[in-house]
Amino acid sequence: MERLAASECPALTTRRKRRAERTGANHDPIVWVEAQGTNVVDADGNRYVDLTSGFGVAFIGHRHPAVVEAVKEQADALLHALGDLYPSSVKIELLEKLCALSPWPEARAMLSLSGAEAVTAALKTAVMATGRPGVVAFEGSYHGLLYGPLAVSGFAERFRAPFDRQLGSHVHFAQWPNTDDAVDRALRSLPDDWSEVGALIVEPIQGRAGVRVPPRGFLKELGKTCKQHGVVLIVDEIFTGLGRCGAWWRSVRDEVTPDVICVGKALGGGLPVSACIAREEVMRAWGDPDREAIHTGTFYGDPLGAAAALATLGVIEKEGLVALSETRGAAFVETLQRASLRGVSEIRHAGTMLGLQLERELRALSVTRALLDRGYLVLPAGKRADVIQLVPPVTLSQARFDGFVDALDEVLETAP
Numbered sequence: 001m002e003r004l005a006a007s008e009c010p011a012l013t014t015r016r017k018r019r020a021e022r023t024g025a026n027h028d029p030i031v032w033v034e035a036q037g038t039n040v041v042d043a044d045g046n047r048y049v050d051l052t053s054g055f056g057v058a059f060i061g062h063r064h065p066a067v068v069e070a071v072k073e074q075a076d077a078l079l080h081a082l083g084d085l086y087p088s089s090v091k092i093e094l095l096e097k098l099c100a101l102s103p104w105p106e107a108r109a110m111l112s113l114s115g116a117e118a119v120t121a122a123l124k125t126a127v128m129a130t131g132r133p134g135v136v137a138f139e140g141s142y143h144g145l146l147y148g149p150l151a152v153s154g155f156a157e158r159f160r161a162p163f164d165r166q167l168g169s170h171v172h173f174a175q176w177p178n179t180d181d182a183v184d185r186a187l188r189s190l191p192d193d194w195s196e197v198g199a200l201i202v203e204p205i206q207g208r209a210g211v212r213v214p215p216r217g218f219l220k221e222l223g224k225t226c227k228q229h230g231v232v233l234i235v236d237e238i239f240t241g242l243g244r245c246g247a248w249w250r251s252v253r254d255e256v257t258p259d260v261i262c263v264g265k266a267l268g269g270g271l272p273v274s275a276c277i278a279r280e281e282v283m284r285a286w287g288d289p290d291r292e293a294i295h296t297g298t299f300y301g302d303p304l305g306a307a308a309a310l311a312t313l314g315v316i317e318k319e320g321l322v323a324l325s326e327t328r329g330a331a332f333v334e335t336l337q338r339a340s341l342r343g344v345s346e347i348r349h350a351g352t353m354l355g356l357q358l359e360r361e362l363r364a365l366s367v368t369r370a371l372l373d374r375g376y377l378v379l380p381a382g383k384r385a386d387v388i389q390l391v392p393p394v395t396l397s398q399a400r401f402d403g404f405v406d407a408l409d410e411v412l413e414t415a416p
């Protein structure tokens with residue numbers, strides 16, 4: 001911990017200290033050295049069950065053998081190519097695969113490394129397609145922390161405050177409906193004047209904000225509104241997509257067809273790969289082959305990431321993990337409901353994305369820590385750290401989940 005404090009950005013060390021003060025518990029991190037399937041091993045040899053999937057990345061499990069093999073094979077052939085100029089063959093394969101998985105008959109995709117970069121590409125795509133700079137986003141939304149995505153992230157004012165003057169004034173934040181009776185209010189909070197608005201960006205379920213599932217029909221209404229005003233609908237499926245919520249695309253399941261989809265996290269099976277996929281008519285706006293590409297990156301579409309992503313998508317398809325996410329998630333929720341956990345006021349879920357609403361703010365911090373001491377990795381979520389977010393690898397067995405619920409029950413009885 002001393003080496004970490006002496007070398008990492010001080011913000012992170014300070015955050016741990018502050019958490020320790022607030023909760024009266026030790027918040028030193030564990031240091032990961034190995035992971036396989038649903039297990040993580042730390043530097044002291046302790047083994048944990050991971051119900052975070054490493055921020056949602058290990059949907060198919062950590063170090064899936066098919067991904068490891070694909071990466072090794074690719075490493076033996078080609079580590080780096082000339083991106084958008086002279087691409088690798090495996091990059092082309094991945095682009096084809098992503099377009100085929102998209103909900104449109106004709107699609108085009110741009111690859112990048114992180115979720116925030118995929119969102120950046122999507123926001124720029126909307127400007128190219130409409131010529132209008134305005135964006136509608138939602139209170140509580142999290143789209144990443146690069147400047148473009150930060151400007152549309154309503155998650156926490158403190159993330160934005162130091163940079164506020166560099167974020168522009170093009171974003172309108174609308175309300176997020178947590179309950180059926182909040183839908184009208186949320187729709188009324190959309191702009192009156194759409195003439196300068198080119199994009200609306202939305203998470204089908206707000207993940208970091210605490211697994212906030214909008215009432216059924218809300219996304220569909222947004223889709224209609226976007227169509228009516230000629231606005232590009234960007235759906236951020238970085239957390240919710242690729243089966244996590246029991247469908248390839250949660251938005252499509254909610255009966256809305258977006259214009260642009262952002263995907264990341266689980267896509268690379270552990271390697272950093274993301275993509276902005278769009279309807280062909282929308283992506284066409286970038287097309288002017290006489291000029292240089294005006295949006296690219298040295299490592300975008302790198303061969304290792306592309307090979308890992310292809311292997312990951314193959315595993316999701318072959319092992320039927322989209323359907324498994326739905327059934328396993330439902331079984332996990334049943335287990336939680338049967339346990340009648342003290343201090344949990346609501347259980348929200350879609351597929352294997354679960355949020356346990358706690359009655360007291362900040363409590364998720366101490367509960368998370370107490371679970372770590374018992375060998376379970378979970379993350380706090382929500383603006384007020386009052387939600388426990390469970391996004392385990394879809395392969396987590398019921399027996400392991402039962403063990404987790406027993407530990408959680410104990411922790412909720414005893415943790416402050």
Ligand SMILES: Cc1ncc(COP(=O)(O)O)c(C=O)c1O
Pocket residue numbers: 055114115116117119142143144145203207208236237238239240264265
């Ligand atoms: C919905 C959503 N969008 C975007 C991001 C940003 O992704 P990244 O951290 O890879 O930039 C996240 C990360 O948590 C996310 O949950």
